Amino acid sequence: MKSSMTESRRALGAAAAVMLLAAPIATFAQWRVTGLDVPQLAAFDAAMNGLMTNHNITSGQLALVWQGRLVLAHGYSFNPGPSDLVTQPDSLFRIASLSKPITSTLVNRLIQEGRLSLDRRVADFVDLTPAPGQVADPRLASITVRNLLEHLGGFDIDLLHFDPMFYDAAIGSALRVPLPVGKTDIIRYMGGVGLSHDPGSTYVYSNYGYLLLGRVIEKITGKSYDQYATNTLLGPLGIRNMRLGRSESGLRAPGEVSYLSGFTGTTVMDGSGRVVPYPYGAFNLENMDSHGGWIASAVELARWLANLDNPNALNAVLDQSSLDRMFSLPQNYSTPYTSGAYYYAKGWAVRDYGGGRRNTWHDGSLPGTTSYAVRLSTGFDYVVLLNRRDETGTTNYASEVDSAMTSAYLQTTQWPSHDLFPALRFPRDGDLGAVTGLWWNPNESGWGIHFTQRRDTIFAAWYTYDASGNPKWYVASNCAMPPGTTGASGTCTGTLYEVAGPGFFGTTFNPAAVNARAAGSLQVAFQSAGSASMTYTLAGQTRTVPIIRQVLAGTRPPSVNYTDLWWNPGESGWGMAIAHEGAVMFLAWYVYDSAGKPVWYVASNCAVSADACAGQLYRTTGPPFGPTFDPSRVQVSVAGTISLAFTDPNNGTLTYTVNGQTSSKTITRQVF
Numbered sequence: 001m002k003s004s005m006t007e008s009r010r011a012l013g014a015a016a017a018v019m020l021l022a023a024p025i026a027t028f029a030q031w032r033v034t035g036l037d038v039p040q041l042a043a044f045d046a047a048m049n050g051l052m053t054n055h056n057i058t059s060g061q062l063a064l065v066w067q068g069r070l071v072l073a074h075g076y077s078f079n080p081g082p083s084d085l086v087t088q089p090d091s092l093f094r095i096a097s098l099s100k101p102i103t104s105t106l107v108n109r110l111i112q113e114g115r116l117s118l119d120r121r122v123a124d125f126v127d128l129t130p131a132p133g134q135v136a137d138p139r140l141a142s143i144t145v146r147n148l149l150e151h152l153g154g155f156d157i158d159l160l161h162f163d164p165m166f167y168d169a170a171i172g173s174a175l176r177v178p179l180p181v182g183k184t185d186i187i188r189y190m191g192g193v194g195l196s197h198d199p200g201s202t203y204v205y206s207n208y209g210y211l212l213l214g215r216v217i218e219k220i221t222g223k224s225y226d227q228y229a230t231n232t233l234l235g236p237l238g239i240r241n242m243r244l245g246r247s248e249s250g251l252r253a254p255g256e257v258s259y260l261s262g263f264t265g266t267t268v269m270d271g272s273g274r275v276v277p278y279p280y281g282a283f284n285l286e287n288m289d290s291h292g293g294w295i296a297s298a299v300e301l302a303r304w305l306a307n308l309d310n311p312n313a314l315n316a317v318l319d320q321s322s323l324d325r326m327f328s329l330p331q332n333y334s335t336p337y338t339s340g341a342y343y344y345a346k347g348w349a350v351r352d353y354g355g356g357r358r359n360t361w362h363d364g365s366l367p368g369t370t371s372y373a374v375r376l377s378t379g380f381d382y383v384v385l386l387n388r389r390d391e392t393g394t395t396n397y398a399s400e401v402d403s404a405m406t407s408a409y410l411q412t413t414q415w416p417s418h419d420l421f422p423a424l425r426f427p428r429d430g431d432l433g434a435v436t437g438l439w440w441n442p443n444e445s446g447w448g449i450h451f452t453q454r455r456d457t458i459f460a461a462w463y464t465y466d467a468s469g470n471p472k473w474y475v476a477s478n479c480a481m482p483p484g485t486t487g488a489s490g491t492c493t494g495t496l497y498e499v500a501g502p503g504f505f506g507t508t509f510n511p512a513a514v515n516a517r518a519a520g521s522l523q524v525a526f527q528s529a530g531s532a533s534m535t536y537t538l539a540g541q542t543r544t545v546p547i548i549r550q551v552l553a554g555t556r557p558p559s560v561n562y563t564d565l566w567w568n569p570g571e572s573g574w575g576m577a578i579a580h581e582g583a584v585m586f587l588a589w590y591v592y593d594s595a596g597k598p599v600w601y602v603a604s605n606c607a608v609s610a611d612a613c614a615g616q617l618y619r620t621t622g623p624p625f626g627p628t629f630d631p632s633r634v635q636v637s638v639a640g641t642i643s644l645a646f647t648d649p650n651n652g653t654l655t656y657t658v659n660g661q662t663s664s665k666t667i668t669r670q671v672f
Helices: 039-055 096-112 138-142 145-149 168-175 183-190 207-221 225-234 285-292 298-308 320-326 397-411 421-425
Strands: 024-028 031-034 059-066 069-078 264-266 275-277 294-296 342-344 349-352 358-366 369-375 380-386 437-440 448-454 457-465 471-480 490-500 515-526 531-538 541-549 564-567 575-581 584-592 598-609 612-621 635-648 651-658 661-669
Touching (some): 031 039, 039 059, 039 069, 039 397, 059 298, 069 298, 096 145, 096 207, 096 225, 096 298, 096 320, 096 358, 145 207, 168 183, 183 207, 183 285, 298 369, 298 380, 380 397, 448 564, 448 575, 471 612, 584 635
Antiparallel strands (some): 024 031, 031 069, 059 380, 349 358, 358 369, 369 380, 437 541, 448 457, 457 471, 490 515, 515 531, 531 541, 564 575, 564 661, 575 584, 584 598
16 A cells, blocks of 8 residues: 655645435436535536546545535446446445544544553554564664654665565465464564664654554554444444455445456465455455555545544544644654645644644555545545556546645635535434344343344343342343344344443443453344344353344334434443334433442333433342243332433433432444
8 A cells, every 4th residue: 555645735625515325416428426416516526527537437436524514425436337336425435544544543532531642662562572583673662652653663665675564475474374464463574574764763654553553552442443443433423334344355345336456466365376356355455454444435534524623522532632743743853844844744644834724634545446535724624535546657646636626626616505414413224233122022021132233243232130130231242143244134143241330320430440241142043123032141051032122102203213222432331222113212221330230220111202202210120130030020110210312313412310319411322
């Protein structure tokens, strides 16, 4: 992967807009545009037409943000082939090195939280020990997080004559491991390769450096790189489709475009020696997660850019001091700085004009991919994604994009007043899987389980009782279906976790006090969207019980369905499962008692009025946990009241009174 990071970015600003899955607004010859027609911004459509037709690019996307509002989001198709789809505003593209500023955002969030600093040594978090028989360069131990963010780690692919992220066969041979090699293999191999420069001294663009930053994130958070990104960045912003991409064509995500290249290569995904189209297995995209592995739509990336533009927003990922740090001069920059001069900061190219006015941008390139994202000081952001890159060596698509967007910007005299971002906040078709909802066994009324299905992953929240008959909950946060499963049949298997936490009521919730431990296993065999068999092993007991979907009073409302798993991202460790049908919501609330033990409450009839519901909150005791369940021993008592008020389809406020104490929490859909 390479990034041109050319220094010719103009002092302009752009905006993004989207109408999801809209009908095509223009069809002529072999050119097709999808999304909401915005006549005031026709110059941008013309610019995309020129780029794509000149280079025979079959799929493209553009999102524009003006003053924080999404004003345009279009998908473009030109002369599509048999493997191409009609590009929509929310189609998914590989974004290549646009993954780097995402990783920088995550690193700076950890610094903001006090969990990391720029000057921490990478070796404190990542094992850089070389393979047996190799000797580590002693300078490796001095590389800092700052060095990697600024491409000052000392790794120089020009002097080494290879990029370790595209060196799979040689690494496998040297380590005597079969293909595909993994990220750990690459790190072990590079542990025995000498540095080309002293850390902090010389700028050389390094994919490998950002691979290491991904591992730093994992070590600190205890989560996979993408899970931390989802919890911290994507989920709170309502970004639901963005995910890590896959190498092979058969593993393309739903709605993902195809990638065009005139080159072929030997697959690095196995040792077969197969010759494949270069974008589909001649490099290992799975290894590139934190430097080049994301797939996304331009609209989703525009939402992230707009969030960076507003550090005072309630859901701001980074505050102003973190933005200033992320865009600050690199360690090796010779002062004084001339206003407007180009430099590479920490995951971004920057021109700083003082007074908080900056242009920041990044591009990305892989075989079959060009990506370009720009934030300008005028309040104009834009994202362009294409399914081809230049392979002639005669041009640079990112530079052409820059020129074309600048020209379109200068032609635009009137900006729309609309904001298309709210369209992205609604639950997406197919986002929630068919088994999502509340399930029970009617012969054992008093316990239940809520499933939230997204693609082939199910989050199961089970409310039951402990050995004394007190309410207790367990979760299986990754009950995995067979890869690619999106329907209502199949078996999910996962680990059951028991979670202890801080006291919840009458005190400030401390997520650092939450502790989860594996307690057993869960397997659910779904026969349909309404019937299943649940098998669990817990406390030395294994039991299989039939379950069905619990039907509430009424049918699903025609507008917004709030069925989902909800949480507060700043208070990870508690949550609420909502089942919504007609004028009723069933709320299962998973929290902790004063001793930090997991306890649950339910509102079985939270009456819906407009975008809100209110009802009584119940506490339930039951039979001791065991091989059978006696529903006659279930006792229900009123514990308080609860209400939900939704500000939009993805966000709301929870207000409750329990034990005479009243409080409120903001909640949002939990995306995974």
